[in-house]
Amino acid sequence: MNGFVLLTASLIRRLLREPLVLRSLTFPVLITSGVLIGFLAIWSVVMAPMIVAVPKGFDSARLSADLAPFELRVGEFSDPAAAVQWRFARVGTDGTTVWSRGIVREAGVVEKVLRDEKGSRWRLDANVAMPMAGGTLAQEQGRLLARMLSSIFALYGVVFGAGMIARDRDDGSLGVEFTLPRSRFLPGFARFMASFIVLGAFLVPSLWVLNSLVGVPDIGMMCRVGVAAAAASAGIGLTTMAQSGAKGGFAGPLGFALVAAFSALLSGRLVPALAPALPIGSLWANGPSSIGLDGWTPLAMSVLVGLFGAWRVSRMEVG
Amino acid sequence: MRLSRVIAVARRDLAVETKGRRGIAVPILFGALLLPIAAIPVGEERLASVEPPVLVYGDVPPEVSGIPGALIGRRWDAVALGRDADGVLHARGEFLPPKLRDALDGDDPAAVKTEIAYERVVLPRRSFLLALLTASILVGAVAESLPGERSRKTLETLLTAGITRLELIGGKVLAWGGLGAVATLLSASVAVALGRMPLGLWVLPLPLVPVCTVAVGFWFVRRAGDVVGASTVTIRIVPAVLGGLGLLAWAVGNGSPWVAAAIPLGGALLASGDTWPGIVPPLVATLSTGLTTAALVGLIARDLESDPIGREVISGPKLAAALFVAMAGLAHASSLLGPVLWGVAGNLGLANGLLPGPGVQASSMLMLLIVAVAAARESDSFGALGLRRPKPTDVLAVLAGVVGVVAASFASFPAHGVILSDLGRRLGEAVFPSDLGLIVLAVVAQELLFRGAIQRLAGPVAAGVASGLVLCPVDPLRGLVLSAVLGGVVHFSGSSANAVIARVLGCAIVTFALS
Numbered sequence: 139m140n141g142f143v144l145l146t147a148s149l150i151r152r153l154l155r156e157p158l159v160l161r162s163l164t165f166p167v168l169i170t171s172g173v174l175i176g177f178l179a180i181w182s183v184v185m186a187p188m189i190v191a192v193p194k195g196f197d198s199a200r201l202s203a204d205l206a207p208f209e210l211r212v213g214e215f216s217d218p219a220a221a222v223q224w225r226f227a228r229v230g231t232d233g234t235t236v237w238s239r240g241i242v243r244e245a246g247v248v249e250k251v252l253r254d255e256k257g258s259r260w261r262l263d264a265n266v267a268m269p270m271a272g273g274t275l276a277q278e279q280g281r282l283l284a285r286m287l288s289s290i291f292a293l294y295g296v297v298f299g300a301g302m303i304a305r306d307r308d309d310g311s312l313g314v315e316f317t318l319p320r321s322r323f324l325p326g327f328a329r330f331m332a333s334f335i336v337l338g339a340f341l342v343p344s345l346w347v348l349n350s351l352v353g354v355p356d357i358g359m360m361c362r363v364g365v366a367a368a369a370a371s372a373g374i375g376l377t378t379m380a381q382s383g384a385k386g387g388f389a390g391p392l393g394f395a396l397v398a399a400f401s402a403l404l405s406g407r408l409v410p411a412l413a414p415a416l417p418i419g420s421l422w423a424n425g426p427s428s429i430g431l432d433g434w435t436p437l438a439m440s441v442l443v444g445l446f447g448a449w450r451v452s453r454m455e456v457g
Numbered sequence: 458m459r460l461s462r463v464i465a466v467a468r469r470d471l472a473v474e475t476k477g478r479r480g481i482a483v484p485i486l487f488g489a490l491l492l493p494i495a496a497i498p499v500g501e502e503r504l505a506s507v508e509p510p511v512l513v514y515g516d517v518p519p520e521v522s523g524i525p526g527a528l529i530g531r532r533w534d535a536v537a538l539g540r541d542a543d544g545v546l547h548a549r550g551e552f553l554p555p556k557l558r559d560a561l562d563g564d565d566p567a568a569v570k571t572e573i574a575y576e577r578v579v580l581p582r583r584s585f586l587l588a589l590l591t592a593s594i595l596v597g598a599v600a601e602s603l604p605g606e607r608s609r610k611t612l613e614t615l616l617t618a619g620i621t622r623l624e625l626i627g628g629k630v631l632a633w634g635g636l637g638a639v640a641t642l643l644s645a646s647v648a649v650a651l652g653r654m655p656l657g658l659w660v661l662p663l664p665l666v667p668v669c670t671v672a673v674g675f676w677f678v679r680r681a682g683d684v685v686g687a688s689t690v691t692i693r694i695v696p697a698v699l700g701g702l703g704l705l706a707w708a709v710g711n712g713s714p715w716v717a718a719a720i721p722l723g724g725a726l727l728a729s730g731d732t733w734p735g736i737v738p739p740l741v742a743t744l745s746t747g748l749t750t751a752a753l754v755g756l757i758a759r760d761l762e763s764d765p766i767g768r769e770v771i772s773g774p775k776l777a778a779a780l781f782v783a784m785a786g787l788a789h790a791s792s793l794l795g796p797v798l799w800g801v802a803g804n805l806g807l808a809n810g811l812l813p814g815p816g817v818q819a820s821s822m823l824m825l826l827i828v829a830v831a832a833a834r835e836s837d838s839f840g841a842l843g844l845r846r847p848k849p850t851d852v853l854a855v856l857a858g859v860v861g862v863v864a865a866s867f868a869s870f871p872a873h874g875v876i877l878s879d880l881g882r883r884l885g886e887a888v889f890p891s892d893l894g895l896i897v898l899a900v901v902a903q904e905l906l907f908r909g910a911i912q913r914l915a916g917p918v919a920a921g922v923a924s925g926l927v928l929c930p931v932d933p934l935r936g937l938v939l940s941a942v943l944g945g946v947v948h949f950s951g952s953s954a955n956a957v958i959a960r961v962l963g964c965a966i967v968t969f970a971l972s
Contacts, residue, residue: 240573259568261545261546353810388601389605
C-alpha cells in the first residue's frame with residue numbers, strides 16, 4: 139500500500155511539473171472563459187445603447203416610467219425602425235409594433251410594457267427566470283458548456299492514460315517498475331489514479347469557473363460526471379496502450395482509444411436507460427434524464443474501468 | 458523539389474505508420490465517419506426553410522392547441538402559458554413563434570406586433586463537415602510522424618540520406634494530407650453521386666483543408682521531442698486553429714465572402730462547404746490555403762534541425778512567480794468580474810443572478826491548484842509554500858496579524874467610484890468573505906499562494922504588491938495595507954501558516970462584527 143501511495147504521489151508530482159501538461163489542462167477553461175468574456179466584452183461595445191426609439195411627438199411619459207426599472211431610456215427618432223437597424227437604439231416602437239435587431243431581451247420588455255398599458259388579450263412575461271423543466275435557458279446553456287468542457291477533458295484523459303504508459307514503456311521506466319518485488323498491478327493502477335487526481339483537480343475548478351460565469355445547474359453532480367468521464371477515458375487509454383504491447387507505437391492505439399472514448403460519449407444518447415450509470419455516456423445523457431443522475435455511480439464505474447486498465451497493464455510485455 | 462523523392466518519403470511514412478492492423482483501421486475509421494455524413498439525407502435546404510416549431514405547455518387555449526404541428530409538453534425551450542387571478546393569459550418564453558403570436562392575438566385591436574430584423578447568415582453545407590472531420594482525424598498521425606522519427610532517432614538517418622529537407626517535409630505532408638484529401642474527395646463524390654450536394658467549385662478547396670491542417674500540425678510539432686508531447690500539442694492546438702480560423706472566416710464572410718475566402722485554412726474550410734455564391738471565393742480560398750501550405754512546408758524544413766523541446770520545466774524563481782501571479786490574476790478576474798459583463802452586455806437578470814460566492818470558490822480552487830503546482834516543483838513541498846513546524850512565538854505573530862487584518866478591514870480609505878460599486882462588492886467578497894466556509898477556502902488559497910509560494914520566490918515586497926493588485930484592484934490601498942501586514946507576519950515569523958491563521962481569525966471577527 140505504501141509503495142502504491144508513493145508511486146502515485148511521484149507520478150502526480152511529475153505531471154504537475156510538466157508545463158506541457160499544465161498548458162494542456164488550463165487550455166480548455168482559458169479558451170471557454172476567454173471566448174465567453176471576450177464575446178461579452180465585444181458585444182457590450184458593439185451593441186446598441188439601452189435606448190428605446192419612439193417616433194417624434196410620441197407620448198412616452200408612461201412608457202419611460204415603466205421602462206425605467208429595466209434601465210431602458212426612451213429616445214425620439216424620426217424613424218424608430220431605422221434607428222434600431224443602424225444601432226442607435228436597441229429596440230424601437232410606435233406603440234403598436236416593436237422593432238428589434240435579432241432576438242433581444244429588451245424587445246420582450248417593451249412588448250410586455252405595451253401590452254400591459256393597452257390591456258391586450260394576452261400578456262408577455264419578460265425578463266423573468268423561467269421555471270422550466272431542466273432550468274432556465276441560461277442554465278441549459280451553462281450545462282451545455284460544462285458538458286463540452288468535460289468532453290475535452292475526457293479526450294485529454296485518453297491521452298493521459300495512453301501517454302503515461304507509452305512514455306514509460308519507451309524510456310524503460312515501466313520495465314524497471316515491473317522488475318521490483320511488488321505486484322505488477324500497482325504501476326498501472328498508480329498511473330490511473332494519478333491521471334484521475336490530476337484531471338479531476340483541473341476539471342473541477344474549470345467547471346466552477348463556468349458556474350461563476352454562466353451558472354451550471356447542479357454543479358456538484360456535473361463535477362462528478364465530468365471527472366468520471368475523464369478518469370474512465372484515462373482507463374481506456376491505459377487499456378489500449380497495454381493491449382498494443384511493447385512495439386505498438388503511440389498514434390495507432392491512441393486513435394483506437396479516442397474512437398472508443400467518443401463511442402462511449404455517444405452511448406449515453408443511444409442507450410438512455412443505462413446513461414446514468416455509464417462513466418462517459420452519462421456526460422451527454424438526454425436533458426431530463428440527466429437531472430436524475432447522482433454522478434456517484436459513473437464515478438465508481440470509472441474506477442472499475444481503471445482497474446481493468448491496470449490489470450491489462452500488469453499483463454503487458456514491455457520488452 | 459524532386460517529386461519521386463517526395464513520393465518515396467510519403468510511401469515510407471504511410472508504410473511505417475499503417476503497418477499491420479492499423480493499415481485496415483485507418484480506411485475503416487474514415488469510412489465509418491465520413492460516409493454517413495456524405496450519404497444520410499438530412500436535407501440542408503429543408504432545414505433552412507423550416508419554421509420554428511410551436512412548443513407550449515401549461516394552460517394552452519384551444520386556438521393554440523389547434524395550430525398544425527403544435528407540440529404540448531414541458532421542456533426547456535417551450536413557451537409557458539398560464540392565467541393570472543383576473544383570467545388574463547400570460548406567455549413566458551425566450552422566443553414566441555409568429556404562428557403562436559397570431560393564434561393568441563386573433564383579431565385583438567390592442568395587439569402588439571413585433572418585427573425582428575435578422576442578419577443574413579450563411580451556413581456551410583455538408584461537405585464542410587467532411588473537410589472538418591477528415592482534418593481532425595489526422596491529428597494523431599501528425600503527432601506520430603515527425604516526433605516519432607525524432608524519438609526513434611531515425612530523423613538523423615533521413616537527414617543524411619540523399620533528399621532535401623523540403624522533400625522530406627513535403628513527403629510527410631503528402632502522406633497524411635494526401636490520405637485526408639483522397640478520403641475527403643471520395644466521400645464528397647458519394648455525396649454528389651447520391652444527389653446530396655451539387656457538383657461545384659467547392660471541390661477545389663476541399664482536399665486542401667486536410668493538407669493544410671497537416672502542415673499546420675507539423676508546424677506546431679516541428680520541434681517536439683517525443684510522440685506523447687506532440688499529441689498533447691496537436692490534440693489541443695490544431696482543432697483550436699482550425700475552428701478559430703473557420704469561425705473567423707464565417708464571421709468575415711457574412712460581410713465580405715472574398716475577404717473571408719482569403720483567410721488561410723478558414724477560408725478553404727468554409728468554401729469547401731459551398732458557403733458563398735460565385736466562383737471567386739473558392740478560387741481565392743484554394744490559392745490562399747495552397748500558398749499557406751507551401752509556406753509552412755518551407756518553414757518547417759528550415760526549422761527541422763533546431764533543438765528538440767523535451768520535458769521542459771519552468772525555470773527561474775522570478776519567472777515562475779510572474780507566471781503564478783498572472784495565472785492567479787486571470788483566474789480571479791474572470792471568475793469574479795466576468796459575470797458583471799453580462800449586465801454591461803444587456804442581460805442584467807443573469808448578471809444579478811450570478812452571485813460572487815461561486816466566483817470566490819472558483820478563484821480559490823484555481824489558486825489552490827497553482828499552490829499545488831508550486832509545491833510539486835520542489836523536493837521540499839512544504840518549504841516551497843513557506844510552511845514549517847509551529848513555534849511558541851507564532852502566537853504573537855498571529856495576534857499581530859489579526860489586529861492588522863481587522864484594522865485594515867475597518868479603516869477608511871478613499872472610496873472607489875460608484876461605477877465600480879458592483880465590481881468592488883464582488884472583489885470584496887473574495888478578500889473579506891461573509892461565509893465561514895468561504896473564509897477558510899479563500900484565505901487558505903490566497904495566503905498559501907501569495908504569502909507562501911510567491912513571497913518565497915519573489916520576496917515580500919513583490920508578493921505584497923502582486924496580491925494587493927490581484928485581489929483588490931479597485932481598492933488598492935486597503936489591499937496593499939493588508940498585504941503589508943500579512944507579508945510582515947510571514948517575513949518575521951518565517952511561516953506562511955501564521956498569515957493563514959491570522960487572516961482566517963481576522964475575517965471571522967469582521968464577519969461577526971458586521972453581522
